[in-house]
Amino acid sequence: MIVGALDGLLVADFSRVLAGPLAAMTLGDLGADVVKVEPPGGDETRGWMPPVDAEGRSTYFLSVNRNKRSVALDLKDEDGLALARELVSRVDVVIENFRPGTMARFGLDYDSVSEGNPGVIYCSISGFGEGEGAALPGYDPLVEAVSGLMSVTGPADGEASKVGVAVVDVIAGMNAATGILALLHRRDQTGEGGRLTVDLLSSALAGLANQSSAFLSTGESPKRFGNVHPSIEPFSTFAAADGPLMICAGNDAQFRSLCEVLGLDEAAGDSRYETNADRVENRDALREAIETALAEREVAHWAAVLNAAGVPAGPVNDIEGGYRMAGELGLDPVDEFEGVRTPASPIGLVGEPPGTRLPPPELDQHGDEIRAWLAGDG
Amino acid sequence: MGVLDGILVADFSRVLAGPLASMTLGDLGADVVKVEPPEGDDTRAFVPPADDRGRATYYLTVNRNKRSVVLDLKDEGDLALARELADRADILIENYRPDTMGRFGLDYDSVSKGNPGIVYCSISGFGENGGRHLPGFDPLVEAVSGLMSVTGQPDGEPTKVGVAVVDVMTGQNAVISILAALLARDETGRGQKVSVNLLSTALAATENHGSSYLATGISPSRTGNVHSSVAPFETFSTSEGPMMVCAGNQREFAHLLEALELEELADDERFRTNADRVANRDALHELISAHIGSRSRDDWVELFHEKGVPAGPVNSIEAGFELAEKLGLDPIDETDGTRSPASPLGLTETPTETRSGPPGLDEHGDEIRAWLGGS
Numbered sequence: 001m002i003v004g005a006l007d008g009l010l011v012a013d014f015s016r017v018l019a020g021p022l023a024a025m026t027l028g029d030l031g032a033d034v035v036k037v038e039p040p041g042g043d044e045t046r047g048w049m050p051p052v053d054a055e056g057r058s059t060y061f062l063s064v065n066r067n068k069r070s071v072a073l074d075l076k077d078e079d080g081l082a083l084a085r086e087l088v089s090r091v092d093v094v095i096e097n098f099r100p101g102t103m104a105r106f107g108l109d110y111d112s113v114s115e116g117n118p119g120v121i122y123c124s125i126s127g128f129g130e131g132e133g134a135a136l137p138g139y140d141p142l143v144e145a146v147s148g149l150m151s152v153t154g155p156a157d158g159e160a161s162k163v164g165v166a167v168v169d170v171i172a173g174m175n176a177a178t179g180i181l182a183l184l185h186r187r188d189q190t191g192e193g194g195r196l197t198v199d200l201l202s203s204a205l206a207g208l209a210n211q212s213s214a215f216l217s218t219g220e221s222p223k224r225f226g227n228v229h230p231s232i233e234p235f236s237t238f239a240a241a242d243g244p245l246m247i248c249a250g251n252d253a254q255f256r257s258l259c260e261v262l263g264l265d266e267a268a269g270d271s272r273y274e275t276n277a278d279r280v281e282n283r284d285a286l287r288e289a290i291e292t293a294l295a296e297r298e299v300a301h302w303a304a305v306l307n308a309a310g311v312p313a314g315p316v317n318d319i320e321g322g323y324r325m326a327g328e329l330g331l332d333p334v335d336e337f338e339g340v341r342t343p344a345s346p347i348g349l350v351g352e353p354p355g356t357r358l359p360p361p362e363l364d365q366h367g368d369e370i371r372a373w374l375a376g377d378g
Numbered sequence: 379m380g381v382l383d384g385i386l387v388a389d390f391s392r393v394l395a396g397p398l399a400s401m402t403l404g405d406l407g408a409d410v411v412k413v414e415p416p417e418g419d420d421t422r423a424f425v426p427p428a429d430d431r432g433r434a435t436y437y438l439t440v441n442r443n444k445r446s447v448v449l450d451l452k453d454e455g456d457l458a459l460a461r462e463l464a465d466r467a468d469i470l471i472e473n474y475r476p477d478t479m480g481r482f483g484l485d486y487d488s489v490s491k492g493n494p495g496i497v498y499c500s501i502s503g504f505g506e507n508g509g510r511h512l513p514g515f516d517p518l519v520e521a522v523s524g525l526m527s528v529t530g531q532p533d534g535e536p537t538k539v540g541v542a543v544v545d546v547m548t549g550q551n552a553v554i555s556i557l558a559a560l561l562a563r564d565e566t567g568r569g570q571k572v573s574v575n576l577l578s579t580a581l582a583a584t585e586n587h588g589s590s591y592l593a594t595g596i597s598p599s600r601t602g603n604v605h606s607s608v609a610p611f612e613t614f615s616t617s618e619g620p621m622m623v624c625a626g627n628q629r630e631f632a633h634l635l636e637a638l639e640l641e642e643l644a645d646d647e648r649f650r651t652n653a654d655r656v657a658n659r660d661a662l663h664e665l666i667s668a669h670i671g672s673r674s675r676d677d678w679v680e681l682f683h684e685k686g687v688p689a690g691p692v693n694s695i696e697a698g699f700e701l702a703e704k705l706g707l708d709p710i711d712e713t714d715g716t717r718s719p720a721s722p723l724g725l726t727e728t729p730t731e732t733r734s735g736p737p738g739l740d741e742h743g744d745e746i747r748a749w750l751g752g753s
Binding site (some may be wrong): 005006015018022026027031044047048049050051052053058059060062063064073074082107128129131132133135136137140141142144145146147148149150151152153154155158159160161162163164165166167170171172174175177178179181182183184186188189194195196197198201203204205207208209210211212213214215216217219220221222223224225226227229231236237244246248250307310312314315316317318319320321322323325326328329331333334340341342343344345346347348349366377 | 381394397398405420424427430431435436439440441479506507518523525527528529531534535536539540542545546550553555557558559562564572575577579582583587588589590591592593594596597598599600602607608611620621622624652656679683689690692693695701703705706709716717718719720721723724726727738
């Protein structure tokens with residue numbers, strides 16, 4: 001029996017789609033008991049398909065809902081609402097991502113909940129905060145667009161591109177988990193609960209890290225560079241005989257090793273390529289020389305010999321290739337539980353590793369036991 | 379009063395993931411001691427761009443709320459101070475290649491002997507097993523994880539994300555791991571080692587794509603700026619540039635049709651449910667695109683917002699900050715004249731706060747060495 005870091009902690013998860021459910025699943029992975037409260041129609045991602053698994057379930061839903069029990073409660077129904085209120089009076093953590101104001105309409109907002117449950121940690125996730133942006137819905141692609149994330153993703157001469165996964169949702173979900181855990185630690189010290197708000201736009205801007213700082217310090221918005229790094233060369237994809245190869249030569253020694261492996265003896269001694277700054281300035285000529293050499297062999301060959309020579313390099317894998325590689329490296333990237341395969345938790349607590357106790361639930365799968373428990377004495 | 383007041387962090391990490399993790403702990407109130415080699419964190423040299431004082435903006439991003447001390451681990455006296463720091467710390471963060479900290483007697487087994495409560499976080503590129511010697515550069519992990527394979531236009535190249543997003547998410551996972559271990563310590567008094575790596579983080583972050591591959595055996599492909607499972611959820615061209623429109627449910631789709639004055643499409647069997655719209659997305663995209671030309675992008679965004687349709691322009695980063703300002707999100711942290719993205723953690727009663735801007739190299743060296751050298 002694995003002991004989780006959050007064993008004994010009870011979470012009421014009123015959230016839907018990705019950011020909130022990811023935060024709740026993270027707490028569940030760490031040992032918390034997560035009760036997923038769904039409207040009678042269920043979390044909308046149950047209907048986001050294709051793709052589906054062998055049993056016809058949306059893989060989108062499956063990705064962020066393990067380690068939860070599901071109960072369907074209609075908050076517009078008096079009995080359903082009474083049970084929801086009972087639930088929040090018993091829990092350690094509430095997570096919700098309704099539009100700001102919705103939980104208050106049901107008397108389920110922080111002020112109402114904390115009156116009877118002063119130790120509660122209450123996390124609200126929104127798209128654009130609870131002020132002027134309260135009415136705006138928070139969809140990841142919309143926030144990727146308006147935050148500037150898309151503006152720096154994609155080829156320099158091509159379209160601004162969305163990231164291939166709802167990365168702002170993921171980052172916001174992780175911020176929610178971070179804030180909740182920090183407040184739980186404080187509760188351990190002081191006994192006090194607290195409230196946390198996370199929004200997608202702030203998460204995106206903070207997640208833009210150095211790109212954001214570049215703008216904030218210089219007043220100039222960074223541009224798209226495609227797969228080339230604006231300040232390091234060679235540090236991007238290059239065409240080999242059968243596809244693109246990522247090479248990350250981050251310093252002069254790695255660059256010289258790269259030249260040696262590729263047989264570019266002239267380039268190694270060329271004053272145009274002496275320092276990284278030189279290589280960035282003369283990148284077009286350098287890239288041509290590298291690609292001419294790479295055209296001789298396949299990606300797999302080059303990745304092997306470059307890594308052996310200490311030059312970081314690898315293929316541009318599909319997702320299957322990513323999982324295969326992680327498996328080969330002993331990272332156990334797949335969580336398989338009762339036949340449901342999901343991406344394993346990346347949270348590596350060596351003493352108390354996250355564990356899976358429940359697969360993603362069917363809608364209201366645990367409804368009877370949860371309703372009975374809420375209707376009875378705690 | 380910060381949530382982590384009184385917690386001492388020894389930060390031996392460099393570049394992005396580790397420093398982001400330790401800055402997050404600092405934002406929450408922890409005292410972070412940034413231990414740097416004599417030449418400093420690599421990112422101090424990542425210029426351009428630089429701020430008006432010539433400092434690398436890359437470094438400034440993830441190093442506020444820290445004190446800097448230079449300790450040369452190859453020097454006996456400095457190494458003794460580093461060990462003293464690890465002995466006194468609640469949390470240690472490092473992202474050297476596996477084995478490096480062990481060579482200096484600063485690995486978890488050595489540190490926890492004298493400091494059993496330590497939460498010791500190692501961040502690596504590919505874990506501490508078969509990939510222990512592989513270097514962890516974000517673009518390399520974006521490539522090998524499959525993240526690039528799903529990013530970009532369907533007829534174009536696999537594309538890197540415009541920020542080191544795997545580094546960012548790995549830093550976040552480090553914080554989550556550390557805080558969970560701290561909570562376990564609150565119960566048991568014992569610390570533990572926590573390990574996060576870039577590849578596992580990238581794969582976990584593929585979420586629905588990862589699940590889709592794991593359930594079907596089929597790797598998702600690039601869909602450009604459309605969503606693989608929802609429609610319409612994509613960019614449309616306007617004369618002022620692309621605009622993102624996201625109709626995530628029936629209600630928003632109905633509002634969209636109303637705004638476009640295309641209500642008759644609600645009864646079109648090709649577009650009745652989300653699954654229908656995904657199956658016929660090209661036809662739907664074309665029908666909508668044909669109407670978009672009649673107004674400017676700003677007009678459309680305003681109209682869509684009135685009607686309750688999620689939509690917005692594809693902004694520059696500057697416009698992103700402007701929007702956040704307009705919405706009252708206080709997206710900019712300005713301390714001692716240094717501007718960096720504000721903490722996205724909104725703790726309402728015990729908010730994150732900035733007590734100091736990013737330190738100069740060894741800025742707090744004398745006070746820290748004196749403290750470690752004394753009793």
